[in-house]
Amino acid sequence: MGRGAQSKTSRMRFCRKERSGGYDEKMKRGVVILLSLAMCAGLCACGNPPQTVPTEEPGATLDAGQSTPTPSPAPSAPEQGISEQRAREIALADAGVSEDSVTAIRVKRDVEKGVYVYDVEFYAGGKEYDYEIAAADGSILKKDFEVEDHWYHGGSAPQTGISQEQAEEIALQRVPGAQAEQIRLNLEMDDGRMVYEGKIIHQEREYDFEIDADTGEIISWEEESVFD
Template identity: 35%
Template sequence: MKKFNKLGKSLIGAATVTCMLFAAGMTGVPYYGSSFVAKSKVSKSYKAAKKITADEAKRIALAHAKLAEKDVTFVKVELELEDNNRYEYDIDFYSGNVEYDYEIDAVSGAILSADKDIENYVIPTQPSTSAANTQTSEISVERAKQIALSHAGVGSARFKKAKLDYENSIKVYEIEFKVGNLEYEYDINVSNGAIISSSVEVDD
């Protein structure tokens, strides 16, 4: 009888262990384990991937913008891991009054996005000494070109247009020029040099 009880207890114990192992399998322990391994592989592959340096990313952005490092002011150069598990450099810098924003793949060095914005402002009108001077004084087309270049933050450009025109009954110079793959357009008041409108587009 004691022998039977001992044997019975052994069988019950083995059955209990078997049930626990079976239950553990049913509750997804193997799935959790495989998920963990997959995540580890992704993480290791990104860690092992050779990334460009921040200086290399800056050079890529500057080359695209056709600017020298001495002519710009960097405000942000950050390496970030995006939601799509891609490492990117987020780069912001200024040249004159133009702000440039770049996103660069940290592994391949490819430019993922590029953007530039010109901060709008109007050159203040210089007060004339007399009413007669106000009526007769007009800026030259060369002065209008310089105003446009200064506003664009560039030293020189290839001009496509520089002519007199009227915008809403105001006498203006229509100025168009290109710098690299960027095309600029300005309307400048002939009487006082104020910028009536300005725009910049990427010319593909």
């Protein structure tokens, strides 16, 4: 081979090396760029956790400005509170009334403003007493009494066809087992006629009634549980 041919061959090899070297440099740069982009994407993913879109339950929609209602907490049962009998004793002692002088009494457990209480209502000495006692410690929260008001004031009682004792017997016959000390009776004027208006509390039942004071006829009679 002549020198001209050898020189030409050498130049071709040199050009191939240059082209090969340039291609390798481009490949390296591309790999570096791809690695850099991958690292940036990984850092962004770590720094910004995915956010969840809140979902609404089917059918549960709120108007603008309306807040979700929160249920009122249920009152907790008193721990080692007083008994119904103890509430009864506290009320009678505060009123200065003996058990024997009570004509009728009712004790009902209730809830007032999230607090368990005993409502104690009784009649004695022509007065009606009403107490509200905390079931937790027996403290008296409220108390009240009023004098039974007849339609007449002073003087002798008006003449009637039946006596108060007879009216009591008529009412007690409607409640088997009830005793005279469980009845309360007043003589009043109602719609132009004389009536005995009364109440019987027996075996956790309350009976309200009216009896015609002239004929002894039962005009009205209602019955309900003392816990209603």
